[in-house]
Amino acid sequence: MENPVESLHKEATCSVCLEYFRDPVSIACGHSFCRACITQCWKDQSTNFSCPQCREIALQRNFRPNRELGNVVEITRRLSLHGLQGAAGQEEGEERPLCEKHQEALKLFCSEEESLICCICREARAHRSHTVFPIEEAKEIECRLQKLKEELEKLLRLKLAGEVRHQESLVNTERQKVVMEFEQMHHFLDEQEKLLLAQLKEMEREIVKHQKIYDTKVSDEIVALTILIDEIEEKLEQPDSEFLQVRGVASEGNLETKPFQVPEGMPIKMEKRLEEFLEKNTVLAEMLKNLKVNITLDKDTANPQVIISEDRKSARWDVTRTDVPHNPKRFKSSCCVLGCEGFTSGRHYWEVNVEDGGIWAIGVARGSVRRKIELKLTPEEGIWALQGDFGQYQALTSPVTALPLLCTPRRIRVFLDYERGEVEFFNADTKDSIFLFPSALFAGERIFPFFKVLLAQLTLDG
Numbered sequence: 001m002e003n004p005v006e007s008l009h010k011e012a013t014c015s016v017c018l019e020y021f022r023d024p025v026s027i028a029c030g031h032s033f034c035r036a037c038i039t040q041c042w043k044d045q046s047t048n049f050s051c052p053q054c055r056e057i058a059l060q061r062n063f064r065p066n067r068e069l070g071n072v073v074e075i076t077r078r079l080s081l082h083g084l085q086g087a088a089g090q091e092e093g094e095e096r097p098l099c100e101k102h103q104e105a106l107k108l109f110c111s112e113e114e115s116l117i118c119c120i121c122r123e124a125r126a127h128r129s130h131t132v133f134p135i136e137e138a139k140e141i142e143c144r145l146q147k148l149k150e151e152l153e154k155l156l157r158l159k160l161a162g163e164v165r166h167q168e169s170l171v172n173t174e175r176q177k178v179v180m181e182f183e184q185m186h187h188f189l190d191e192q193e194k195l196l197l198a199q200l201k202e203m204e205r206e207i208v209k210h211q212k213i214y215d216t217k218v219s220d221e222i223v224a225l226t227i228l229i230d231e232i233e234e235k236l237e238q239p240d241s242e243f244l245q246v247r248g249v250a251s252e253g254n255l256e257t258k259p260f261q262v263p264e265g266m267p268i269k270m271e272k273r274l275e276e277f278l279e280k281n282t283v284l285a286e287m288l289k290n291l292k293v294n295i296t297l298d299k300d301t302a303n304p305q306v307i308i309s310e311d312r313k314s315a316r317w318d319v320t321r322t323d324v325p326h327n328p329k330r331f332k333s334s335c336c337v338l339g340c341e342g343f344t345s346g347r348h349y350w351e352v353n354v355e356d357g358g359i360w361a362i363g364v365a366r367g368s369v370r371r372k373i374e375l376k377l378t379p380e381e382g383i384w385a386l387q388g389d390f391g392q393y394q395a396l397t398s399p400v401t402a403l404p405l406l407c408t409p410r411r412i413r414v415f416l417d418y419e420r421g422e423v424e425f426f427n428a429d430t431k432d433s434i435f436l437f438p439s440a441l442f443a444g445e446r447i448f449p450f451f452k453v454l455l456a457q458l459t460l461d462g
Contacts, residue, residue: 008076012069025064029058292348299337303336304330317455357390359388360387362385362386362425362449363425377452379398386403393405411429
């Protein structure tokens, strides 16, 4: 009866190269071969592909990877090595595996063939140039190889982990650099603000002082001219003979009039300083433009009664609820919508055109703001906003802060400073501050532009 190990060895052997299968594939008739072997056999055929084993003809050149056979080959290799290594250490008298050709004990391992051979095979032409080891040494080599593979795998894991840490370090370094640059920019802008305000105050004092001098000179001239006019008019009321005497007196210089000297305007030095200030202020205005962001409205967050324009720049209220797809981001009960763009750092501003009528609110909101209930527009709910209510204005604090504005805003600027936790509103036309939320708690969340419309319409500028 044939040895089961030998049977397994035959099943794991390619009938073309007579070696263990390498990348085994099956063809239409069911026989399997090494992919390279069957490719070589069929390389000159374009049709009627013949099986090298059973000669059955296949019309198409189709290979199917035989992974199960590949697993069997791997098991056979290990079984051949380990089983026969165990046989080498058997006690005297026990049966040892024998070479099929020479019936000699298999004591050597051929590294090229990856198979066990006997001493006679070693001297045969097929193995004479091959590297062979005693099976005991082959076992040691395999153990060392396994250790080397484990060490290599360990080093690869360490290398990968090191690369990941390096990338994380680069990201953190870049993040710190960006934060530092923005902090420096904030510091510079703050210092420039203080400096320019101080210069403005000093110029204002000088202008007021100069204006007082100007007013005093003009007042003195007015008084002198008034007295002179009164004297002349008084002489005019006298008889002609006495009036003629006035000419004589005037000719003597007693009533001589001097042309009015308009007091000198703003000194040249002051004008130059003002020009320099305006030039510097223009530079800062250009820097401020860089902080302006292009905001668009997120339709996925819009309440069904909030109609968003095609360009996503305008939101208006409609009495009819539109049919919109379900979305967990959508405001269900409050007529609100968020901007698409969110912020986790830096200074940013955008401008909104508002109306006198209706009720509207603009500001910022946390990304986690609740969507499915009627919202209370307060900082506690994660919303910092300014509201217009039919011409009345309030900052939506707790409680609400009334804002008696002297000038009705048509365009409002929303200014966000994430690091400082500040949200400030300006009249974009006059540049006057309307209200400042000084200590907004963003809690590290992404902050989005926030809008509410009821019987109103809002349009983003730009």
